Amino acid sequence: MDDFIAARSQMALSLGFHIVFSCIGMVMPFFMAVSHYLWLRTENIVYQNITRAWSKGVAIFFAVGAVSGTVLSFELGLLWPTFMKHAGPIFGMPFSLEGTAFFIEAIALGFFLYGWGRFNPWFHWITGVIVGISGLLSGILVVSANAWMNSPAGFDYINGQYLNIDPIKAMFNAAWFSQALHMCLAAFAATGFAVAGVHALMILRKQNVHFHRQSFRIAAIFGCVAALLQPLSGDFSAKDVAKRQPAKLAAMEAHFKTEERASLIVGGIPDAEHQKVDYAVKIPGLLSFMAHGDFDAPVKGLDQIPLQDQPPVAITHYAFQIMVGLGMAMMAIALVFGTAVFLKKEWLKKDWLFKLFAWATPIGFIAVEAGWTVTEVGRQPWIIHGVMRTADAVTPMPGIAYSFYLFTGVYVSLALVTLFMLYRQIKMVDTLYDLPTGIQEAH
Amino acid sequence: MLYVVIVFLWASILLYLLLGGADFGAGIIELFTSSKNRNQTRKTLYQAIGPIWEANHMWLIIAIVILFVGFPAIYTTMSVNLHIPLTIMLLGIIARGTAFTFRHYDAVVDDMQHIYNRIFAVSSFITPLFLGIIAGSTVSRSIDPEAHTFLDAYIFSWLHPFPVAVGLFTVAICGYLASVYLIGETDTPEQRQRFLAKAWLMNWAAVGCGVLVFTAAYWENIPLMHWVFGEIWGILGVGTATISVLALWFFAYRGYNNILRILAGFQVMMILMVATYQHFPNIVLLKNGAYLSLLEHKGNDKTIQALAWALVLGSVFILPFLIYLMYSFQSKDKEEAPVYGDV
Ligand code: HDD
Ligand code: HEM
Ligand code: HEM
Numbered sequence: 001m002d003d004f005i006a007a008r009s010q011m012a013l014s015l016g017f018h019i020v021f022s023c024i025g026m027v028m029p030f031f032m033a034v035s036h037y038l039w040l041r042t043e044n045i046v047y048q049n050i051t052r053a054w055s056k057g058v059a060i061f062f063a064v065g066a067v068s069g070t071v072l073s074f075e076l077g078l079l080w081p082t083f084m085k086h087a088g089p090i091f092g093m094p095f096s097l098e099g100t101a102f103f104i105e106a107i108a109l110g111f112f113l114y115g116w117g118r119f120n121p122w123f124h125w126i127t128g129v130i131v132g133i134s135g136l137l138s139g140i141l142v143v144s145a146n147a148w149m150n151s152p153a154g155f156d157y158i159n160g161q162y163l164n165i166d167p168i169k170a171m172f173n174a175a176w177f178s179q180a181l182h183m184c185l186a187a188f189a190a191t192g193f194a195v196a197g198v199h200a201l202m203i204l205r206k207q208n209v210h211f212h213r214q215s216f217r218i219a220a221i222f223g224c225v226a227a228l229l230q231p232l233s234g235d236f237s238a239k240d241v242a243k244r245q246p247a248k249l250a251a252m253e254a255h256f257k258t259e260e261r262a263s264l265i266v267g268g269i270p271d272a273e274h275q276k277v278d279y280a281v282k283i284p285g286l287l288s289f290m291a292h293g294d295f296d297a298p299v300k301g302l303d304q305i306p307l308q309d310q311p312p313v314a315i316t317h318y319a320f321q322i323m324v325g326l327g328m329a330m331m332a333i334a335l336v337f338g339t340a341v342f343l344k345k346e347w348l349k350k351d352w353l354f355k356l357f358a359w360a361t362p363i364g365f366i367a368v369e370a371g372w373t374v375t376e377v378g379r380q381p382w383i384i385h386g387v388m389r390t391a392d393a394v395t396p397m398p399g400i401a402y403s404f405y406l407f408t409g410v411y412v413s414l415a416l417v418t419l420f421m422l423y424r425q426i427k428m429v430d431t432l433y434d435l436p437t438g439i440q441e442a443h
Numbered sequence: 444m445l446y447v448v449i450v451f452l453w454a455s456i457l458l459y460l461l462l463g464g465a466d467f468g469a470g471i472i473e474l475f476t477s478s479k480n481r482n483q484t485r486k487t488l489y490q491a492i493g494p495i496w497e498a499n500h501m502w503l504i505i506a507i508v509i510l511f512v513g514f515p516a517i518y519t520t521m522s523v524n525l526h527i528p529l530t531i532m533l534l535g536i537i538a539r540g541t542a543f544t545f546r547h548y549d550a551v552v553d554d555m556q557h558i559y560n561r562i563f564a565v566s567s568f569i570t571p572l573f574l575g576i577i578a579g580s581t582v583s584r585s586i587d588p589e590a591h592t593f594l595d596a597y598i599f600s601w602l603h604p605f606p607v608a609v610g611l612f613t614v615a616i617c618g619y620l621a622s623v624y625l626i627g628e629t630d631t632p633e634q635r636q637r638f639l640a641k642a643w644l645m646n647w648a649a650v651g652c653g654v655l656v657f658t659a660a661y662w663e664n665i666p667l668m669h670w671v672f673g674e675i676w677g678i679l680g681v682g683t684a685t686i687s688v689l690a691l692w693f694f695a696y697r698g699y700n701n702i703l704r705i706l707a708g709f710q711v712m713m714i715l716m717v718a719t720y721q722h723f724p725n726i727v728l729l730k731n732g733a734y735l736s737l738l739e740h741k742g743n744d745k746t747i748q749a750l751a752w753a754l755v756l757g758s759v760f761i762l763p764f765l766i767y768l769m770y771s772f773q774s775k776d777k778e779e780a781p782v783y784g785d786v
Contacts, residue, residue: 014564056548063544067537070500073507074533077522084511085519089742092512099508100757103501107764119588167749310602367451397526397597406530417545424551 001401002322005222007394009081010404012376014072016369017411019066021366025105026139027222028058031133034218036125050215052116053425059113060421061305062426064414079400082382082392086162089153091148093167094141101138105131134410138301140180141185143346146173150375178240179375182233185226186371190364192223196254197361198426218358221250221341231327236291241378242291245385246300248378251316253287254280255301262287262299267321270313275303277317311380317375326367333360349378444744447751449737451725454507457715461620461708464613464741470567470619471614472641473560479506480637485560486637487628487638488621500536513772514622516740517727521577524586524600524662528573535570538562568614575613579606583665587730612652614693616711619645623691623707627700639695670721678719684713722723 032054039047072095073095077084098122111119118124148154154170156163199216205207242249249255254270254277257263264287268280285295292299302310318400333356347353383390394400469488476484509516522529539562546559580586580601590596622642628637660667671677691706698748725734741747 010695060544060548066500067540070504070536070540072532073504073511074522074529077511077518078526080530081519081523084522085515088511088515088518089746091508092508092742092746092752096512096753098758099501099505100753100760102504103757103761104764106501107761107768111771118771165745167746176598320630367633395523395526397523398593403530406534410534414537414541417541421545421549424549428551 001404002397003392004394005138005388006404008390010400010407011015011075011079013373013404013411014068014075014406015376017415018065018068019368019372020073020365021061022058022135022139023187023191023365024058024194026132026135026187028195029135030056030188031191031195031218031222032058032131033125033132035214036128040125043342045273046211046214049211050218053211053214055113056421056424060418060425062109064418068411068414069102076287079395080383080393081395084386087149087384090152090162090165090167090170091145094145096139096246098138100139105138108134118348123212126386132407136184136187139140139183140373141171143180143183144171144173144176145244146346148173148376148384149178150179150248151175152378152387155379157387168224175240178233178237182230182237182371185230185233186364186368188222188226189230189326192219192226193330193357193360194223194335194362195225195363195381196304196357197359198262200357201361202426203354204351205241208343214380215356216354220337223330225336227327227330227334227364228338231331232326234324238290239293239436242299245306246317247292247311248374250302250305251311251313252312252320252374253299255287255299256303258298258301258304260288261285261296262291262301264290265317268317272346304351309380309381316374318379319370319377322370323367323374325369326363329363330360330367334359444601444748444751445741446736447755448509448513451751452513452737453507453719455509457712459500459506460616460711460715462499463502464617464711465620465624466573466604467539467567467571467614468617468619468645469625470564471571471618472569472621472625472645473487474564475641478768481560487625500540509754513742513747514735514737515742517735517737520586520588520727520729522737524588525577525580526549528576528580528601529595532570532573535566537574538566539570542566544565564755570611571613575610576601576606578613579609581727583663584728584730584732586727587647589731590771591681604662605656605663605665608652608656608659610754612649615645615649615652615713619649620707622705622709626703638642640696643692655710671717673721676720680713680717680720684717684780687713751772755756764775 032051035047035050035054038044039051079084084149092434108127108130112124112131115124115127119127148170151174152170153173154168169192180320196216198218199212203216210419229271236248238252241252254265256267258276263284265277266281266283268277268279287299288299289295291297302313336347337355338355340353379385381391383393473481473484473488507518510521526613527749542559542563546556546563549555549559549738583603583605585603619642622638622645626635626638626642629638657667661666664672664740671681687706687709689704691710694706696703702738722728725739726737727735729735742750
């Protein structure tokens with residue numbers, strides 16, 4: 001394997017791994033805060049059990065998220081030293097603030113996990129909320145660092161020199177808001193669907209139904225609200241991409257030729273050689289509308305972008321289709337669930353509803369991975385859009401392929417062990433949190 | 444402002460050594476404890492480090508972030524030429540962190556526990572070993588930016604006696620710190636005796652490794668003697684550290700626990716001071732005689748300024764909570780409250 005490809009793959013693998021844990025770390029504390037609140041208010045022991053069961057899971061995910069994040073902060077230098085040498089002082093501001101946010105998160109987590117029965121219950125509750133807020137904040141900050149790579153700001157690039165550096169401007173670059181908003185919603189949607197899905201499966205299996213029904217409800221509400229907002233924010237992101245990275249937009253849409261009244265391409269197989277897309281459904285004017293809010297506006301195609309500056313079309317296009325497709329599916333499920341909650345309460349007892357959610361367990365996370373693929377692959381061949389090429393940033397050290405194989409092995413085993421651990425947590429719900437039968441039947 | 448950043452860098456390395464080091468040391472002790480007593484050791488250890496465990500390795504992340512934001516040239520030189528030891532250290536961090544968590548949160552207690560324990564103990568040894576190797580390499584003039592062969596550029600930059608000796612010394616220091624900290628966590632006189640014996644052993648291991656470091660330095664023409672004893676501050680540092688070791692053993696047998704911890708922390712602080720003071724601000728010494736200096740190889744002023752503010756404001760937020768966290772879990776009534784991690 002070519003060292004450059006190996007470095008890119010290793011980066012992609014590490015980030016793709018970390019993002020799963022960071023989404024859970026950002027969102028689960030809020031789910032726990034809700035059930036914890038319900039427990040403190042109603043003193044119904046089920047809610048305490050849910051909080052405790054979730055907090056065990058979160059502790060596992062948090063630890064794996066923390067080590068994979070630590071690895072990332074070294075990997076940036078290990079794999080992309082030239083990039084970090086120049087970019088570090090410019091986009092480092094969010095990372096230094098993120099350090100503070102992580103720290104607060106870690107301290108609050110210490111209070112929360114070890115604080116049962118030790119502190120005033122409401123102080124204990126607050127520490128859980130702080131875990132969530134600081135986690136969300138660190139996610140926003142790190143995404144703003146990534147947004148800077150997409151829309152560099154806060155410096156002047158003159159004759160290969162990075163001058164007049166302003167780290168604050170770099171942090172509030174043009175892309176930070178749309179990306180951070182979309183990412184936060186994605187984290188809620190993906191985690192909400194995944195957690196709801198697992199509990200739905202347990203309900204279908206008729207195990208601890210009362211416990212799982214309450215957990216399901218909390219997760220599903222969060223996930224569905226986020227899933228309804230997600231396409232709106234995605235549309236906002238797309239308009240933003242059209243402005244700052246026309247090459248990425250063209251690749252996402254497999255839009256080869258610049259045209260007015262550009263059509264939206266759904267599905268299909270992009271054929272970069274002949275500059276066309278086979279077997280696709282075309283909706284005339286819709287791409288112009290999505291990108292510029294006007295059915296007749298011209299949309300820049302790949303033909304206007306020099307060949308050496310074009311991102312890989314096929315991967316970006318497929319990834320985008322997957323994200324949008326799953327986004328639509330999640331929105332549809334959210335609408336069904338909304339109908340069930342507000343109009344058709346009897347649906348909430350039906351197996352098909354839980355089956356739907358059980359099937360949807362992984363789709364949020366698949367959409368997250370696909371979305372990041374769009375963002376990162378769509379930025380190629382640049383590591384800093386328009387300023388530095390990824391190929392010029394890579395480490396001179398040979399043999400990165402071995403490092404990639406090694407880390408692949410590590411991440412695959414970590415993923416397997418984490419799943420195994422989670423399976424054992426769920427299996428133990430019966431023994432740890434079973435209710436006296438009387439209570440279960442009363443509900 | 445630059446000095447504010449440098450102080451934070453130094454302090455976060457020190458705190459990582461003190462808190463993270465004790466945490467590594469706990470694993471190292473486990474590695475060298477007879478299987479009969481291992482369970483007891485493990486329990487004592489978990490009570491002591493559990494709640495602050497997540498916070499400990501944050502110091503390393505802070506140090507890295509300061510390096511790549513404030514001193515990018517230093518960060519990149521280290522990342523390129525010390526790629527291999529850094530990678531091994533990372534693998535150690537991954538293995539340790541996950542094994543520690545898994546063994547306490549695995550809902551089912553069975554044979555898997557042995558595997559977690561083994562991984563935890565071994566990686567507790569490897570991680571500080573390579574941390575020390577990295578630190579040793581930066582000052583031993585073995586990093587050669589002009590090297591042409593793979594071996595010169597990426598292997599001999601770190602694989603030679605001095606860094607390895609520093610690595611072993613770091614391991615011993617961690618073990619020493621942990622055993623001194625844990626003396627105060629014991630419940631029975633007999634356990635106390637056990638940890639005292641361990642601390643004693645680790646104390647001598649550290650002295651032995653220290654001698655090894657000086658020997659390796661002498662052998663490789665690294666002016667360590669001059670750095671340490673060349674100036675009044677170095678002599679003073681070594682002198683007070685030595686006195687405090689004697690004081691520590693004086694108090695240890697009389698049952699003062701907190702004084703012990705303070706003294707052990709003081710000794711490590713002195714070691715770090717002596718090791719960094721003389722060649723400050725040059726933290727990476729290269730083969731060709733050049734060096735990377737904290738005062739010269741820094742980011743631009745605006746970045747340093749912003750970084751300094753972020754660090755100061757961050758610590759105003761963080762320190763009170765961190766201290767309260769440590770204080771809350773210090774109190775001896777640990778057993779009474781239901782500790783959820785033990786369910
Ligand atoms: C649950 C996950 C999820 C779902 C359902 C969607 N997205 Fe998304 N999308 C992400 C998760 C995501 C992400 C993984 O979080 C990304 C990667 C970078 C980012 O900021 O968010 C992303 C990026 C991303 C980008 C690129 C932004 C950039 O490069 O700056 C666009 C244009 C969209 N999305 C558009 C959409 C549209 C039109 C959707 C309609 C349904 C949609 N997304 C659903
Ligand atoms: C966690 C979510 C993320 C995922 C899943 C992700 C995914 C990827 C992928 C797939 C690549 C490889 C692209 C290619 O080479 O074709 C990549 C590259 C990279 N990403 Fe991300 N990314 C994420 C977030 C970030 C963030 C927050 C940063 C930095 C602040 C970042 C920095 C980089 C760098 C430096 C590279 C290597 C250079 C490049 O290929 O352009 N990524 N990432
Ligand atoms: C979009 C991408 C990312 C998001 C949303 C994100 C978010 C998070 C969150 C919420 C955590 C808390 C730990 C947890 O809950 O598991 C975390 C941990 C961490 N992340 Fe990321 N992260 C991203 C990418 C990165 C990148 C690119 C780096 C490094 C350059 C990084 C470095 C870290 C570090 C060092 C930790 C450990 C902090 C701790 O000990 O708590 N993250 N991340």
